[in-house]
Amino acid sequence: MNAAVIGCGNIGGFYDAPNSHEILTHAHAFLDSNKTKLIACCDTNIDNLEKFRNIWGKDIHAYLSVRKMLQNEKIDIVAIATNTASHYEILQEILTNTQIKHIICEKPFVSNLDEYEKIYALIEEKNPNLLINFIRCFDPSINKIKKLIQDEKLGKVLCFSSRVNKGLYHNGSHVLSLVEYLFGEITDFKVMDATIFEDDAYGSFWMRTKTTDGVLTNFHGSEFSLFEMEIIFEKGVVKIHKSGFDIKAYIAKESKKVKGTKELRLYKEYPNTLQYYAKNSLNFLLKKNSKEQMESHLKLSHKLLKIKEELLS
Template structure:
């Protein structure tokens, strides 16, 4: 049990707020509610959710004493919450961030993307800063130990030179594509757009799933390959190094490596070894994000993924989207 306790308000009780841990009881939390509850340093004080069954189920599961149907009912609770988690649909984020700021929390923890508009995201970041409110955004791979370990190996040149990267995603360039762009930026740094075009809208009309060719600053080619969300969820990438291949599989739940070996059929040639698959550490991400917020509050630890981090991701997503739209004209 942590020595200090901070009060939390959940705005929205959907999948990322609570739902994934209502349907599957797991040791490692996948949602905001379970993350706060398992940490021990937070008190789930209130939740807001218009769906009555979902609201009651969430409150019952985590013993949340205050439950509200809409955000109009929480206006009188200024200074009552240290942390406000915003887990509502993206098109409500702007409204809910403004309401959260008016309640004067110490931290807002918002699901990605921050808002649907780059301009509005920038305004919300500025508003948080002017009100001395810390802003964290849940691009979850920023807290994924497997991703951070790979980033360190890349810095150490452990796998040699990067020859190319192929990344697969669906559900829109801003929605799930933002996760991939953020992940690629973590590993490779700043990205540049070579070309892009719209392929289809498999989530919503204003967020196309885009085919794109990118480059890192060092000139590493990166292929952003779309798949269709109506077929299945798909979020994977493969990096081709001079000393082998690394693949993130199933959204980071597992990782695969192959290294060059002498070919057993063709003298003088090399081939890749049989794949070695290990479990990923993605399910640690929510616990680490919540602990990062706790340490930020208790000991001034730097937040790993801030509003500014999210803005960099959103700028690249918007640039890809604009480039694709011009190509399709």
């Protein structure tokens, strides 16, 4: 399948290179896959286009216009890695004027509910295979945590807590997508404390799912990236740290220090599969059963936009 990247920035092609062990960019995922061939790229910055082609191949056709690229190239699969404000127009162009069936779109999906409703109508009409790139939902080690929960290896889940920097709609959406993936649909969401900064929400948020409840705390002003989650079970804890690159499970065992009490000991350390997140996402998109996840993430995106607009009103 002929592939194209729209948005020649970090996630598009600059986080890694062809000889990198990690697969962190859409360009690398397309290069690595035996099902795709990267033939075109698009960006409004000519320097980014040149840098992209220097890394990924001079034979890649470069465009400053999405429309011109779509008119000139026969593309089967596209990755949208531009800023959120541009997603609506790009998605509308693809869904209205092309036959492209496979679309990876970085989160957040679109900017507001009006854009969402218009794009959703096109999705229902055109029936594309669309993936909103909530990367942890496609991660093999996270899949193992989901099975650990389902099999009750550490007993039933009691609650969870999570911390991220950046806004609720941006990085916080990664938490909410992971919460729904692991515990089921979020049925109740409450703002405990929130402030608005740069058109997004920061503070403390409580949520309930079909099986458990938990909290999300987010903040701005830090000089580092943070994504952490702890899941508390009857008999242990799972810690998802370092953005998901470090996942460990702990189980309660009789304490060697204090008689009659139990302490947490390492139960299992999971492999760092998130270092291949662009590859994981592409592989999931090309599976036959990806439509159910698409609908789930579209529904979550709508829910997030409603929360965002209520907070900003």
